[in-house]
Amino acid sequence: MFDLEDSIRQWKRELAASSALEDGYVAELEAGLRDEVAARVRSGQAEEAAFREAVAGMGDVEAVGAEFHKVHTTRRSGRPPWQAPCFLPSLVWNMVKVAVRQMRRYKGYALIHVAGLTVGMLCFLLITVWVRDELSFDGFHVHKDRVYRVLYAERDGGLHTAVSYALPPGMAAEIPEVEASARVWPWTGSLVIRGDVRHQEDAIHLTDPDFFRIFSFEFVRGAPETALPDLHSVVLTESAARRYFGDDEPLGQTLHVAEIDEDFRVTGVIRDLPPNSHLQFELVGRVEWLGEDRLARWEEWVAPAYVMLRPGASAEAVEAKAASLFRRELGEMQRMISPVLQPLPQVHLREDGTPANLSRVVIFSGIALLILIVACVNFMNLSTMRATLRAREVGLRKVVGASRLLVAAQFIAEAMVLAVLSMGLAVLGGYLLLPIVNEAAGLSLRLFGDDAWGMFAILAAATLVTGLVSGSYPAFVLSAFRPADTLRSRAVGGRGGVLFRKVLIVFQLTVSVGLILCTLVVARQLRYIQDKDLGLNRHQVVVLFNNPRLNRDFDAFKAQLESRAGIVRVTAASQNPTDVGTGLGVWPEGGTDRDQIGFGYCDVDYDFFETFRMTVVRGRAFSRAFPADAAEGCLINEKAAAALGWPDPVGRRLHFNHPGVDPDRQRLRVIGVVRDFHSRPLREAVRPFLFRMYRPWHSRVFIRVRPDRVPEALAAIGEVFGAFAPEYPFRYIFLSELYQRQYRADHQLGLLFDLFSLLACFVAGLGLFGLSAFTAERMTKEIGVRKVCGAPTRDIATLILRKYAGLVLTANLLAWLAGYLLMTAWLNQFAYRVSIGPGVFLAASGLMVMVVGVSMGYRTYRAAAARPVDALRYE
Amino acid sequence: MTSKALIAASAKPIILSLLLTGESYGYEIMQRVRRVSGGHLGWSSAMLYPVLHRLEKDGLIRSEWKLSGEGRMRKYYTLTDAGRLGLATEKDDWTAVTASLARLWGRIEAAEE
Numbered sequence: 001m002f003d004l005e006d007s008i009r010q011w012k013r014e015l016a017a018s019s020a021l022e023d024g025y026v027a028e029l030e031a032g033l034r035d036e037v038a039a040r041v042r043s044g045q046a047e048e049a050a051f052r053e054a055v056a057g058m059g060d061v062e063a064v065g066a067e068f069h070k071v072h073t074t075r076r077s078g079r080p081p082w083q084a085p086c087f088l089p090s091l092v093w094n095m096v097k098v099a100v101r102q103m104r105r106y107k108g109y110a111l112i113h114v115a116g117l118t119v120g121m122l123c124f125l126l127i128t129v130w131v132r133d134e135l136s137f138d139g140f141h142v143h144k145d146r147v148y149r150v151l152y153a154e155r156d157g158g159l160h161t162a163v164s165y166a167l168p169p170g171m172a173a174e175i176p177e178v179e180a181s182a183r184v185w186p187w188t189g190s191l192v193i194r195g196d197v198r199h200q201e202d203a204i205h206l207t208d209p210d211f212f213r214i215f216s217f218e219f220v221r222g223a224p225e226t227a228l229p230d231l232h233s234v235v236l237t238e239s240a241a242r243r244y245f246g247d248d249e250p251l252g253q254t255l256h257v258a259e260i261d262e263d264f265r266v267t268g269v270i271r272d273l274p275p276n277s278h279l280q281f282e283l284v285g286r287v288e289w290l291g292e293d294r295l296a297r298w299e300e301w302v303a304p305a306y307v308m309l310r311p312g313a314s315a316e317a318v319e320a321k322a323a324s325l326f327r328r329e330l331g332e333m334q335r336m337i338s339p340v341l342q343p344l345p346q347v348h349l350r351e352d353g354t355p356a357n358l359s360r361v362v363i364f365s366g367i368a369l370l371i372l373i374v375a376c377v378n379f380m381n382l383s384t385m386r387a388t389l390r391a392r393e394v395g396l397r398k399v400v401g402a403s404r405l406l407v408a409a410q411f412i413a414e415a416m417v418l419a420v421l422s423m424g425l426a427v428l429g430g431y432l433l434l435p436i437v438n439e440a441a442g443l444s445l446r447l448f449g450d451d452a453w454g455m456f457a458i459l460a461a462a463t464l465v466t467g468l469v470s471g472s473y474p475a476f477v478l479s480a481f482r483p484a485d486t487l488r489s490r491a492v493g494g495r496g497g498v499l500f501r502k503v504l505i506v507f508q509l510t511v512s513v514g515l516i517l518c519t520l521v522v523a524r525q526l527r528y529i530q531d532k533d534l535g536l537n538r539h540q541v542v543v544l545f546n547n548p549r550l551n552r553d554f555d556a557f558k559a560q561l562e563s564r565a566g567i568v569r570v571t572a573a574s575q576n577p578t579d580v581g582t583g584l585g586v587w588p589e590g591g592t593d594r595d596q597i598g599f600g601y602c603d604v605d606y607d608f609f610e611t612f613r614m615t616v617v618r619g620r621a622f623s624r625a626f627p628a629d630a631a632e633g634c635l636i637n638e639k640a641a642a643a644l645g646w647p648d649p650v651g652r653r654l655h656f657n658h659p660g661v662d663p664d665r666q667r668l669r670v671i672g673v674v675r676d677f678h679s680r681p682l683r684e685a686v687r688p689f690l691f692r693m694y695r696p697w698h699s700r701v702f703i704r705v706r707p708d709r710v711p712e713a714l715a716a717i718g719e720v721f722g723a724f725a726p727e728y729p730f731r732y733i734f735l736s737e738l739y740q741r742q743y744r745a746d747h748q749l750g751l752l753f754d755l756f757s758l759l760a761c762f763v764a765g766l767g768l769f770g771l772s773a774f775t776a777e778r779m780t781k782e783i784g785v786r787k788v789c790g791a792p793t794r795d796i797a798t799l800i801l802r803k804y805a806g807l808v809l810t811a812n813l814l815a816w817l818a819g820y821l822l823m824t825a826w827l828n829q830f831a832y833r834v835s836i837g838p839g840v841f842l843a844a845s846g847l848m849v850m851v852v853g854v855s856m857g858y859r860t861y862r863a864a865a866a867r868p869v870d871a872l873r874y875e
Numbered sequence: 876m877t878s879k880a881l882i883a884a885s886a887k888p889i890i891l892s893l894l895l896t897g898e899s900y901g902y903e904i905m906q907r908v909r910r911v912s913g914g915h916l917g918w919s920s921a922m923l924y925p926v927l928h929r930l931e932k933d934g935l936i937r938s939e940w941k942l943s944g945e946g947r948m949r950k951y952y953t954l955t956d957a958g959r960l961g962l963a964t965e966k967d968d969w970t971a972v973t974a975s976l977a978r979l980w981g982r983i984e985a986a987e988e
Contacts, residue, residue, distance in 0.1 A: 025924065025928075027948070027950075028901065028924060028950045029920060029924060031900070031901065031902075031947065031948060031950060032900075032901040032902045032920050032948045033920075034898070034947060035902030035903070035949075038908070039902070057920070058919060058920040058921060059919050059920065059921030059922075063921050064920070064921040064924075067921055067922065067924075067925040068925050068928065070925060071925045071928045071929045071932060089960075184951070287963070460896055633902070755903055853966070
């Protein structure tokens, strides 16, 4: 039986569920409902149906509630607060808003937070750009997974990039897995002529036709299959083609190569090489120009070579077969050496056979990560320190019903907002800084490059991780506060938190001191390299590249030059004596080639030792007064004399196995001994060395000029050069500049260490500044009481600083240890190096103490010098 | 069915006009609106009561709980002086709107003929 009163009561209970409907509203709605029911009953409807239809006409509870809410809210739009949100997870927007308010409220702290994170992210950004560039090398070759560089491996692990040029064709012919092979001989260059255009080309590569099958350089004219069909064909890059032919069709045109006096037909034009290709050339010709015998010789290690394996072939199997081929041709004599294959993507990272580039990538990635972590640590430190400021907020949030997770989410959201802001600033900074870095380090990096989305993803991930990491610890600590404690103003935060914070500070300081230490050691080593007495004088020596015209009349050229003012001596040699690449085997007369010793080797002209001011300790230098010198004379260095076991080598005879010299002429007589000198970068120890007199061709001319008349001398050299070789452009370089280039990577390392240690110190300084500000604030009352009792400012400052003295000391000790280990490892790659004396440690720590003093001094002093009455009235 | 926006806009002048003749209550207002519009405007309680509350909040009408003839409590609404003034403004606005529309449509019909 239907009971109206009962039904209305139940309906009212439903309405009460809506938070917008107050009792008064419900009463009014009820009155309306009753009116309607009464009217419907009067018109003859049954009571039950009348009630049901009246309720249905009223609309559902939610809608009614929402309408009432609209009347009373002051908000102009939006959903009522008790309704589920439509797109954002609950409270996210609110959290961001609170984060922004916090930043506006505490601008100073926000600035420190953002500055620290920005610097950390900037380091990360720059290094990521560089690392990505390094790793992208040779990635554009389609067959990169089955292309290998052939290297010679010594049994002790040393690798040689120059291999016998008989090996690659031999491998292609005898090993079925080898699909193609190409020898690449980087020719120093030649004058190239076409009509009126003359250009000294520095990057002509001589190679096999399969070169373009193995490497996917993009052809704009011609095709890889038809490139280099014969000895007189040449392939150009686009910019080289433009240089010689302008806008004309280059295909089928001829170029004259002056050095060998031959005409070449252009058979293809390729796009300019990307900077991230380890092969860099402008012209490509046929390798056969090296000469039949040189290509067929197994004994001579000529230059690099590459092979492409068939899909699915195993590199190990090919290596084994190549090794047996090598042994078959060279016999047991070469048992110390075997050919190995290096995958193409690794070639750049281990360019000269050593993992130098790879270790730089690793070192810098490590530093980038370290600085980013320091920035995060800084953030955590400052946030947890300021925890007490937020304790009441946390307490209140919890009292009104926030769960621990929600409170934690709030702090992570704040960190996230700062992280996003910092990343934005870091990207901006990257845009501004990258051109400067490129300029200073000689690179061509781009911020986003070809794979912009990849970079974007990395940065987004870094931002996310930074926000999470730096927000997680404060979130964890702060969300653990018990509301009752915080609201009753009882001290919050336990001992564990303090300890952790100390660990963070120590970590930060350790990284800073460690980096300063590294910076100082690297700088000292670079200075040492700069000042090192090489055993030859590299200053004021002008280097010219020889050419056939100059070579023909070399004696006359030399005589004319030496008659000019400002020029001291002129000589020529096959190698730059500070960076001699060639070596050969030497054994004393009476011995056999089984007794051979590895020697450094250089062909020189008269006046070589005089030009470089090398000391001849026994015997004499080459002289025109002794015609036999040119045929059989040689000089060795002291190390060589020791290696041969000759106390007085002058007059003794020896054998050398130069592959280009007839075996019956491979005998020399020692006419003098020179003092040891550095013919290789200082990474390598001085080795035995052999100088031989050889006149027909030298690639370089060396001219010593007077230091006080350099401009005059250069003008004279240019003039005389123009008279002897008018068709060649006059180009010169100072030997000291070439020497610098040998250490380019080390200078880059030094530069980057400078930059990054500066940035790390900046971040650490920020952290310390925040720390001292906070400490001063916390101790305001204590300082006030002490001052009232008569403590002087100095004592109070000491009191504050003493709190952190232990941390600074610990950090220094740790940094000394880490820096010592790292730098010893780095220095060990130099055969000649500085020692890490105590001075470096003290200097690094001294610098750190200065940073500490500057960043902590101001706030500490202000706190200590403040009027006690202000302090006691505080709070 | 009339659009939601139009119902919302026209509710204010209609309610104020109805109350011009004397006090009234929720259900009665709904019935009178239905009658006067020839069944064209069917308001629901969910729509009417919030509007009444808003008008009261704005000071245009005043409410009072009274005992009705059937012995039940009802909330009666009366027009305030501010309400009378507000109605005059509304009247001007709506007259302007309807006059404009009438003129426009008259012109269109004239053009069609």
